[in-house]
Amino acid sequence: MKSELKYHIWTEGCQMNVADSRRVSSALERLGYRGTPRPEEADVIVLNTCVVRQSAENKAVGRLFSLKPLKKRNPGLVINLMGCLVGVKGHDKLRQRFPFVDVFSPPSDPGPLIAHLTQEEVRSLETESTQRRFALMDGDLLLPEAERGKLVSAFIPVVYGCSHACTYCIIPYKRGVERSRPAEEILTEARALVRQGVKEITLLGQIVDRYGKDIPDGPKLWDLLHRLHEEVEGLERIRFLTSHPNWMTDELLDAVAELPRVMPHIEVPIQAGNDEVLKNMRREYTAEDYRRLIGKIRARIPGASIATDIIVGFPGESAAQFQDTYDLLAELELDVAHLARYSPRPGTVSARRMPDDVTEEEKWRRFRLLEELQEGIAAEINARYQGEQVEVLFEDKVKGRWRGRTPTNKLVFVESEADLRGQILPVTITWTGPWSMQGALPLAKPQGGIPVPFHNA
Numbered sequence: 001m002k003s004e005l006k007y008h009i010w011t012e013g014c015q016m017n018v019a020d021s022r023r024v025s026s027a028l029e030r031l032g033y034r035g036t037p038r039p040e041e042a043d044v045i046v047l048n049t050c051v052v053r054q055s056a057e058n059k060a061v062g063r064l065f066s067l068k069p070l071k072k073r074n075p076g077l078v079i080n081l082m083g084c085l086v087g088v089k090g091h092d093k094l095r096q097r098f099p100f101v102d103v104f105s106p107p108s109d110p111g112p113l114i115a116h117l118t119q120e121e122v123r124s125l126e127t128e129s130t131q132r133r134f135a136l137m138d139g140d141l142l143l144p145e146a147e148r149g150k151l152v153s154a155f156i157p158v159v160y161g162c163s164h165a166c167t168y169c170i171i172p173y174k175r176g177v178e179r180s181r182p183a184e185e186i187l188t189e190a191r192a193l194v195r196q197g198v199k200e201i202t203l204l205g206q207i208v209d210r211y212g213k214d215i216p217d218g219p220k221l222w223d224l225l226h227r228l229h230e231e232v233e234g235l236e237r238i239r240f241l242t243s244h245p246n247w248m249t250d251e252l253l254d255a256v257a258e259l260p261r262v263m264p265h266i267e268v269p270i271q272a273g274n275d276e277v278l279k280n281m282r283r284e285y286t287a288e289d290y291r292r293l294i295g296k297i298r299a300r301i302p303g304a305s306i307a308t309d310i311i312v313g314f315p316g317e318s319a320a321q322f323q324d325t326y327d328l329l330a331e332l333e334l335d336v337a338h339l340a341r342y343s344p345r346p347g348t349v350s351a352r353r354m355p356d357d358v359t360e361e362e363k364w365r366r367f368r369l370l371e372e373l374q375e376g377i378a379a380e381i382n383a384r385y386q387g388e389q390v391e392v393l394f395e396d397k398v399k400g401r402w403r404g405r406t407p408t409n410k411l412v413f414v415e416s417e418a419d420l421r422g423q424i425l426p427v428t429i430t431w432t433g434p435w436s437m438q439g440a441l442p443l444a445k446p447q448g449g450i451p452v453p454f455h456n457a
């Protein structure tokens, strides 16, 4: 019997997948496994996959086939395929296509793997006691050894799945309808994370501002923010993503404006700036609705930073319709725009009914136009921080410089000999660019009258 069993997790895709992989690591480490960055050393390999675009799906399949020789060399190796490539609607076809895979797990569900490793019936894992034993869903999350005491900022899923039906989106097919987690469980998880050194949490949902809508008389997102703010000691910062324009209520904006530890940063996708395209995407709002919402956010939370998502080259999008998106982005001057080229996803309404008639070349042309526009806007917005002092929560060190974020989610780098991990420090901004900034720490109190750099204090 091997002295030490090891696991390796490969994670692709969104923050939700990062949080899900952390949950799998936690359950495996409770079973006594230790993490390894090298798949060839592992006894269990988990591939946590994404299929939001064809390129992501191709990458997952490529990674899966690269494991086949490992399985041949070590038949005892357990391979677990997880995430959106598996989805919630069964995996018979996948089992035929990948016979060397031992366990197929839906997104956010470590249960089937734990059942396989413990020879327990999956069904038994649904019992409260077994969940508690493997700490699968009760919020008492044990961070993976490699992150314990090091992780400063963590994600907490609060709503799984999505009940909207945007015509281009594969998520409802893969992650199922929306299911909000009980508030107590979320609070337990936040406390467990803070106990292990985490200072900031980001609440996750495909439409996070619909939290609690599926629970009769359930708490809403703003209630959850209040409870986390008031009941989790040691939690310094709270963020949430991703919101949908139609569910950003006054109560939610009030909570962000009034609760000092809720960060003034809003992620709310627009996807397109033309009403016809928005209608074909079935986003259920107009460009004018979105413009009004941005005005409301800026009025209620002055200085808030706002990030959006845009898809270019949606079926039927004409040059004039694209121009509407371009003009709206230029007008709104948002802090961040995550851009994507339309990628037809199997099974979605748009893939079934709308020809993908914008050429790849034209999609790239539109993508680059928006990228260039947004780079200019971001550079201008960040330039306003030059010489300003901002509060930065430091997360880790990258290439010898400490990296952290401002309350408005701006990336800041600082040089210091001191260990800044998990500290919130005032930083004076000395350089700004479109994607990040650089700053300096204040000089510490003079020793013997001579001001000394912070780290020698």
Ligand code: SF4
Residues within 6 Å of the ligand: 162, 163, 164, 165, 166, 169, 170, 171, 172, 206, 207, 244
């Ligand atoms: S809101 Fe639309 S784009 Fe977002 S996850 Fe749901 S269906 Fe997909």
